[in-house]
Amino acid sequence: MSDILQVLGKLGSQVDDKMLELLTVGASKDFQEVVFHQVQAGGKRVRPALTILFCQAVGGNTEDALSAAAAIELVHNYSLILDDVIDDADVRRNLPTTWKKFGLNFGILAAIHYREAIEEGSIRTPNHAAISRIIADTIRELVEGERLDVLFEQLPSNEEYTEKHRYRDVSLEDYETMIGYKTAALIRASCEIGVICAAGSKEMQKAAREFGWKAGIAFQLADDVLDLFAEEAKLGKKLGKDIYEHKLGNVVLLQALPLLSQADRDYVLQVLRSDKPTENDVKKVIALLKQTTASDFVQKKAKQLVNDAKSALDSFPNKEATQLLETLVDFIYQRSF
Template structure:
């Protein structure tokens, strides 16, 4: 049994009850199934599990943090609904996305419902004002990270803002700037929410002395998580990963750790071929296969995995400031899972 199985056994039912409680408030029965669909498709529930575990790590009853756990999972799924609209994605968790199942307009309305469910959960926290501020900052960070992610695409978008301000082609001649922008992007798009999940446990139980260490733990855990996600996007098994393999390539992204590492190593001819694929109007499965072949000529996969491990080591160092108890050890196991997972 891995750490997520263990924590799901301890907290999973209560987390799901909280999600249904806030999403189901005042929902029209004809709309209920569509509203609940996103959270019913599964998912690791990593973020709320972190929130409840950090509450225990700070020496208090995890149940106090249940509204906060709901907040982070609702933010996560709220962002996924809009992410899938933006990317026109059809598959998530091996199931149709909300937009694929119900249409883009319905998905937008469902996303709004999630945002208001978050507000309802905030009202049940220990300090609604502090939680509201932290939630707003986190959602803004995710939004900014998504903006940077799109700007780092090599081509593809037709929206005037993104075509006029595209960063990808501009940064190709400066690998250091491209890498730094990528790290900033994943820090906002992914790590900000895992950081919030980590500090929300401490905030829920009034353990201010834990917040700094948990902020660092969550930030570096989030960075490691996204770098490994990038590796799995290119080299993963769709049956385990639950998302399309090569999705980042299909979306013309330079903002993927493996792609960035490969661009640094490829000779001019191979780099030109990879960029040609990324600039194609329609990227086929054959194109994706060829892109993976080109990337595989380099040490990109190994270097990206090394980067994930480096972030994980910084996260574990922060955990050391919390002392030792069974919950801290569970947080350490979450970290180990993050850098070894296949899904």
């Protein structure tokens, strides 16, 4: 596991340099501190590592994939800046969020600028036409995922559209649609674009997509578990963020609800629907969820997806790279932060 952290660290620092380079294009000096803030807050850089490792798995090198990898990580950070506005989130990675630090207006302007830095990266890839098409499709999927995530929130809204389309119940199928768009689509794109950077075959593209999709779903399942049960200090944000944000779109919650007594279920839903859940409420909800088998079930499901993802790697020639991809997907599933 320390190997993969080393690989992530090394690739991540190259990706960070490239992201800053792309963000600098067309940004006046006074604006740079605004646009740098989000990426300088750090991150595991898992998505660009996938892009680079898939490029290597086909036979390409890091340099071939670096602009694309940076573009992919910028897509992720673009979505985070705006998610933080939408979720009214103040803190990420123990730092103020971009809109909180610089105000809503500059948060929005930073996000628009990110999208053009993504385009800048895409233009510099070996296959701009194919890659810009995938990026456009993927960002639209992120929007649809975020739209559903918002509509899965349980706090009654005084906005007509939200209230009209809000989900009173969320099925596991609804949930999978949402996380497919919101999380797995970008991880799938990260993998596929890596193959394209090395001019890999259509079959390899397909295998990379399959790997990315399954690893992406597993990643989100693990994330949902961590949101409720991680060690708060390592998480870098409040435990139970989904509950504070009234989100029914957490798989552990959805799995646990039918397993609770009627009284406990009503209590959990009441907390989700209350305007400002107290820390005590959230702790009690987490304790109730912990008593069920939901978390075990979700972790087993994630484990299965991870194993399925790995078997999509057979056709790639560079076994050193596929070995790292296997370790990376294990890391995603086992991580504790």
